[in-house]
Structures are given as C-alpha cells and as structure tokens.
Amino acid sequence: MITKAVRLYGKNDLRLESFELPPIREDEILARVVSDSLCMSSYKATSQGADHKRVHNDVAENPIIIGHEFCGEIVEVGEKWKSEFKPGQKFSIQPALNYNGSLDAPGYSYPYIGGDATYIVIPHEVMELGCLLPYDGEAFFYGSLAEPMSCIVGGFHANYHTTGGSYVHDMGIKEGGCMAILAGAGPMGLGAIDYAVHNELRPRLLVVTDIDDARLARAKELFTPEQAAQCGVELIYLNTAATPDPVAALKELTGGEGYNDVFVFAPVRPVVEQGDAILAHDGCLNFFAGPTNPEFKAEFNFYNVHYAATHIVGTSGGNTDDMIESLQMMEKGLINPAAMITHVGGLNAVIETTLNLPKIPGGKKLIYTGIEMPLTAIADFAKLGETDPFFKGLAEICGRNKGLWSAEAEKYLLENKAQ
Structure with missing residues (x-):
C-alpha cells in the first residue's frame, strides 16, 4: 500500500x-x-x-x-x-x-x-x-476533535470538592454550583461552554469572560443564554476589559459567594490571580491553559487555602475514558465541537500550517488528508465563492449552520475534492 x-x-x-x-x-x-x-x-x-x-x-x-x-x-x-x-x-x-x-x-x-x-x-x-x-458518528471530523474535546472532559473530571471533617475528595465540578470560564471565548473555551451546558453534571450559573467583544459575541451566538436556560444553566458573558472592577463584578453575579469552579483558559498571570480572587469556600481553580514558559508563576491566596479550603488543579490531556465520553456525546448530538474549527485544508497545507501555527489566528485547523486544498478560513469561503463555484457551495452550506463546519460540508468537500 x-x-x-x-x-x-x-x-x-x-x-x-x-x-x-x-x-x-x-x-x-x-x-x-x-x-x-x-x-x-x-x-x-x-x-x-x-x-x-x-x-x-x-x-x-x-x-x-x-x-x-x-x-x-x-x-x-x-x-x-x-x-x-x-x-x-x-x-x-x-x-x-x-x-x-x-x-x-x-x-x-x-x-x-x-x-x-x-x-x-x-x-x-x-x-x-x-x-x-x-466511532459511529456521521462525520469524520468529529472523531478528530474527540482528542481535544477529551482534554476538556478530563479537566471537568479532575476538579474536586470536599466536605468538612472528611478527607474524601468528591471528583468533578459542583453540581448546581457557580462556574466561571475565564478567557473562555477561544476555541477550547467554546468546547468547555458546550460541555458545561450539556453534560449531566451542570452548574446553575456559568459566567464566561473574555476581553474581546467580537469573540464574546460569537460565543453568545453559538451558545445562547436561552438555550442554556433550557438545560437549567444561567449563562452570562462578560467582557472583563470593559469592566472597572472585574473581580467585584464577577462575585456580584454569585451574590457575593464566589465560584465553586473556575477554569483559566489563558496562561496569563492576571487571569490566574483573578480566578483565585473569585473562588468560593472550597472553590477549585483549574489551570487549563498550558504555558510555554517553564518559569510561569502567579500569586495565590494561601490564607484562603488554609481557612477557606480553596485549591488548584491542572490537567494536560484526557484519558481514554474521556475520549470515549466525547465520542459518545458527539454521536448522540449532545455536543458540537465544530465551533472549534476555523480553517480547513488538504494534506498539501500541513507543512506550512504546522510550521506557522502560532502565527495563524483563529481556532482549530482541520486537514482532510485525501485532498489538495490550501488552508482556508471558513470566514473566507463567501468571498472566494464569488469566483469559485466550489467555495460558493461551501459558503452556502456553512451559512446554513451559523458559519460552522458540518457533516454536510465535509460530505460536499470529499465529493468534490477527493483525489
């Protein structure tokens, strides 16, 4: 072969x-x-x-x-x-x-x-x-996203809470609690919102922060507060850059109690310290974002560690059970990690894309190995479609799906571009 x-x-x-x-x-x-x-x-x-x-x-x-x-x-x-x-x-x-x-x-x-x-x-x-x-799902690309999605699932499973007088850790987020996803409007943050809202173990309040209005608006379009409410979750989006006192504003949303679970999706010191400052009693901070600097540090309130039982965990990747859970939820249509994908290309685009990955904006770059196609942003399909019938078809399909990649888009691509 x-x-x-x-x-x-x-x-x-x-x-x-x-x-x-x-x-x-x-x-x-x-x-x-x-x-x-x-x-x-x-x-x-x-x-x-x-x-x-x-x-x-x-x-x-x-x-x-x-x-x-x-x-x-x-x-x-x-x-x-x-x-x-x-x-x-x-x-x-x-x-x-x-x-x-x-x-x-x-x-x-x-x-x-x-x-x-x-x-x-x-x-x-x-x-x-x-x-x-x-994997029994309709589209192959969901199977590709099972690995990054499993990292999110693993993060949620790694959080834990305690009961006074007991040394047993109750694993997972606090059901019916307050959760914050800080710097959460990027591709992995979108996956975390999706999982938090549609998983069996859900918070009652989910606050997602970012410092970019466009990213927050896109997240709100994909995961609306109305849809979250149908799952029993109050979903709020907050631009902390436009908020004079982000910590006070975040805590006010919880009635002053703070957050049981805080996920930090950017390796930025002020974001980590903000997460620490909004923890409730027995609050768990999950440092999800992987820093490239091995000397990365941030301050943590150890008075609260001692007297308020606050704690921190970090996860890197998910295990096989987390991947199986991701695949099963996608097969059932409970989550749709297509929101992570912003670019699509063929095998011929892999080298240049990989070598320049940190410089390319957007979310996940999806490759179909059996085709030739330059790496192309989904947002550019419509413009390219003005002169290229292939991209016009893709733009129309994605337009029917809130600008997201989909099983229909994959099928169209493979039928028209397969070698």
Whole structure:
C-alpha cells in the first residue's frame, strides 16, 4: 500500500512524501485516515525535533509521521483482531498510549502511524491498550476533535470538592454550583461552554469572560443564554476589559459567594490571580491553559487555602475514558465541537500550517488528508465563492449552520475534492 504522509526528520524539517507501507502483521491493522486536526503539540514537536521527549533521537534516519488528532476508516485487519474490528469501521485514536512506561505516541514516535497521512499501519500496542476507539458518528471530523474535546472532559473530571471533617475528595465540578470560564471565548473555551451546558453534571450559573467583544459575541451566538436556560444553566458573558472592577463584578453575579469552579483558559498571570480572587469556600481553580514558559508563576491566596479550603488543579490531556465520553456525546448530538474549527485544508497545507501555527489566528485547523486544498478560513469561503463555484457551495452550506463546519460540508468537500 502506497501512502502519502508528512514526516518529521528534525527541527523544522517536515517533508510531504509518498512511500510504501510494509504489509501488516497478524497483530496490526491497516487504515485510511480521512481527517486530522492540527494541534499546537505538533508544532512543538516540529520545532524541537529530537529534543522533544516523544520524538526519538534517530528521527533523521527514521522519520515519523506527524499528527495525533485523527479519524478514519479501517481497511484491513490482522488475524489477532478480526473478532473486534472490521474493514469499513470508523475509528478514532487515543494517542497517549503509556505503553510499558514509554512516552511513544502516534504522531510523535512512529514511522507508519500519524494523522497527516493517507494510509497508516496501526501497531499492536494501540489495540492492546484499548486506544483504537470505534466511532459511529456521521462525520469524520468529529472523531478528530474527540482528542481535544477529551482534554476538556478530563479537566471537568479532575476538579474536586470536599466536605468538612472528611478527607474524601468528591471528583468533578459542583453540581448546581457557580462556574466561571475565564478567557473562555477561544476555541477550547467554546468546547468547555458546550460541555458545561450539556453534560449531566451542570452548574446553575456559568459566567464566561473574555476581553474581546467580537469573540464574546460569537460565543453568545453559538451558545445562547436561552438555550442554556433550557438545560437549567444561567449563562452570562462578560467582557472583563470593559469592566472597572472585574473581580467585584464577577462575585456580584454569585451574590457575593464566589465560584465553586473556575477554569483559566489563558496562561496569563492576571487571569490566574483573578480566578483565585473569585473562588468560593472550597472553590477549585483549574489551570487549563498550558504555558510555554517553564518559569510561569502567579500569586495565590494561601490564607484562603488554609481557612477557606480553596485549591488548584491542572490537567494536560484526557484519558481514554474521556475520549470515549466525547465520542459518545458527539454521536448522540449532545455536543458540537465544530465551533472549534476555523480553517480547513488538504494534506498539501500541513507543512506550512504546522510550521506557522502560532502565527495563524483563529481556532482549530482541520486537514482532510485525501485532498489538495490550501488552508482556508471558513470566514473566507463567501468571498472566494464569488469566483469559485466550489467555495460558493461551501459558503452556502456553512451559512446554513451559523458559519460552522458540518457533516454536510465535509460530505460536499470529499465529493468534490477527493483525489
């Protein structure tokens, strides 16, 4: 089987190449990748090369396929797995394998498996660890978004609360409590709003802050207070940059009690300290945003830690159960992480996009590996459609879906652009 893939050879050395995959062994699976969502982690691996903890030292001689947020279809199943998996079955991958203590992961460490490829060989450890996840949703791109969505799910599960006199931690957000998502109108914040409103364990009050009116307006358009109210959640959007005293304003929304759960979605010291200042008794601050500076610090009120039982957690990624929960909620139509996606492109766009990911505004960049198409912002479809019938069709489809990517858009793209 000939595959076409983007491979990493060293620091900032990415190459789009065609090569032959080896025949699968009895404990492996051959699969076709349809979609991959580009992640900042791939940019970090690309910029660090062999210095990255998941990339092997001999990557120059044995290049790896990048991409770890992917979804596709099984093509051929080795004898060992024929009772569990079938050709034609859709799948998603949990890349955090933790196989025998190794940090190896698809998209970082393997020569024949990664999201930015047309065909891959799935190694035995993926199946043995339960990380090849069947997916029954309508669109492939949802399967790609299961990994970033699982990070949000994991964050919500990691929060905890306590009861006086007991040393048992009650895991998860406080049901019927007050929650704040600070700097929450970005792509991951939108996913968190969606999950907070539609998960079984919900707050009664959810306040989402940002410092950009346009981002807040877009978030409010996608997740309206009226829709949240139908789920029993009072949803409020607040521009803290336009508020003279953000801490006082935020606490006032809770009747002065503060917030049981606070999620910080930007690695910015004032935002972290703002989150600390609005915690209620036994309030849990989740530092969700991953800083690039290993010396990042912020002040925390330790008087409240001692006397008000406030506490802090941090999460990085989700586990397999979190991915399964994400997939199941998407299959049932309970959440729609399409709000994360702002750009779409083909395999030919991967190298330039990955190398420049921090400089490209917007949210998730979605790649369809079986097509050629420059990375294109969904917001630009209408303008391009004035001279290109293909983009005109895409613009019309997205226009019917609040400007979001959708199963209908994916189907149209694959029918008109597939190689």
